[in-house]
Amino acid sequence: MTQQSGRIWVMGGRPLNGTAAIPAAKNSVLPLLAAALLCRGPVRLRAVPRLSDVECSLGLLRGAGCAAYWQGADIVVAGMPSNSTLPGETAAQMRASILFCAPLLARLGRAETSLPGGCNIGARPIDLHLEGLARMGAKELDAGAGKLVLAAPGGLHGADITLRFPSVGATETLLLAAVCARGTTVLRGAAREPEISDLAEFLNRCGGRIEGAGTSTLRIEGRRGLSGCDFSPLPDRIFASTLACAAAAAGGRVELTGCPPALYAPVLEILEQMGCTVERGADRAEVARFGRLYGAGRVFTGVYPGLATDAAPLLAAAMLCAEGESSIEDVIFERRFGCAEGFERLGGRVKRSGRVLSVGPLPESGLHGAALTAPDLRGGAALVVAALSAQGKSFVEETRHIDRGYAGLWEVLASLGGRIGREMPPPDAAVKKIPSKKQIYLAFEAKR
Known part of the structure; x- marks a missing residue:
């Protein structure tokens, strides 16, 4: 699927106010779509956001021979x-394509794909995936540069x-492999x-037997077949974090509904330390900032339940608006802060x-509008958040990165009172076509 880019414009300096419902999490929907390959019956995922990564996943499912389609939401x-x-082209567009290999190994004994892509935020090797699959009976075949071929002719077995x-990705891969493997798998050190x-x-x-989810040790008893089911993915804690940081940066009061605050508690706690007021309910949180923002001091990301790496650039965008100093270290990815150049352009x-x-x-003069380029998914969203607090107009190019994880981010922010919109490039139909031989001849005759 070709991703069409565009740009988001932001006229900053206006506070946000209102209520926003948090959609289903991209980081849950993608592994669930991979898991559907294991199911003999139909699977329905409820209320899924229309993201480019989701469309890529549907392309992978269709390429594997399944029917995969939208039915309303x-x-x-x-x-x-x-x-x-x-x-190959579809698989190379996103990191999560590696998750589709384990179900294909379990069902067909073989999986072939391009090496997965994704955001350029640092090394994200798949060695943990491959080492675990090897323990379960899979072999990596020589496939050439940029390709990955795995085979398990004797089937996968527990280990x-x-x-x-x-690793979240490796835990998901091995969970998907083990649920239909022969015997029992014990996975220690799991995410x-x-x-x-x-x-x-x-x-x-769907009929699996998995114990220990949410702990560091998973026990999976393999089952020959899984049925399908109707399922509602959990809410997107990173989307909620994005809007919470936007409220802190721009000021105002925003209520976030449909997402338990415990899922993104570190973000809310840091925003409170910076001077925001946070009210929590069972599945809602209200973030308000009407006075000053203070520096957060030194902050670190970490594995759950620590601060999520995806939330780091978003918090950094809020830190730009603080009167004190802050620092944030991402212990997961070495190039997480590709948005730093854009922050500087805004005057940060x-x-x-x-x-x-x-x-x-x-x-003292505050932030000012600037021409910006989204370097990656979360870095692009962070630039939008920062631009909301800047005086003047900003443009964020390469919004295709943002589309991977946010469905209509600018629309949500506009509904909260932000002055923000999106401009798309002209459609392909506007591209000039190569003239035919007859057209060239008629044009030549007309000039004579």
Whole structure:
């Protein structure tokens, strides 16, 4: 699928006020779509946001031979995979394409794909995925540069696996492999993120036997077949974090509904330390800022339940508006702060050193509008958040990055009172066509 880019314009300086409902989480929907390959019955995912990464996942499912389509706001997946080769161009567009390999191995004994892509935020090797799959009987075949071919002609079997780092992606891959493998798998050192628990709940609803989701040790008893089910993915804690940071940066009062505050508690706690008022309910939070913002001091990301790496650039955008100093270190990815250059263009006092972004006090003149380029998904959203607090007009180019994880971000912010819109390039129909030989001849005759 070709991603069409465009630009978002922001006229900053206006506070945000109102209520926003948090959609389903992209980071849950993608592994759930991969899990649908294991199901003999139809799968329906409820109220899925229309993201470019979701469209890529549907392309992978269709390439594998399944029916995968939208039905209103829901996605329906039906049929078993018949093709072990995933579409190369589609697979290369997003990191989550690696998740589709384990189900294909389990069902067809083989998986072939391009090496997965995604945001350029640092090294994201798949060695943990491959090491775990090898313990379960998969072999990596020589496929040439940029390709990945895995085979398990004898099928996958259970194993006792210890991850040396609690990788979310590797935990999801091995969970998907183990749920239909022969025997029992024990996965130690597993990630504990809410999206892991969501995937385990879905697989159990389909007939799987998974214990320990939400802890560092998972026990999976393999099952020959899984049925389908109707399932509502959990809400997007990163989307909620984005809007919470936007309220802190621009000022005003924003109520976020449909997402338990516990899912993004570190973000809310840091915003409180910076001077925001946060009210919490069972599945709602209200973030308000009417006075000054203060520096957050030194902040670190970490594995769940620590501060999510995806939230780091968003918090940094709010830190730009603080009167004191802050620093934020991402211990997961070494190039997480590609948005730093854009922060500088807005007039922010930032310094990047390795994994650490230092943020100085807000200049007396404040931030000002600028021409910006989204470097990646979360960095692009962070530039939009920062532009909301800047005086004057800003433009954020390369919005295709933002579209990977946010459905209509600018529309949500506009509904909260932000002066923001989107401009798209002219349609392909406007591209000048190559004239035919007859047209060239007629034009030549007319000139004579």
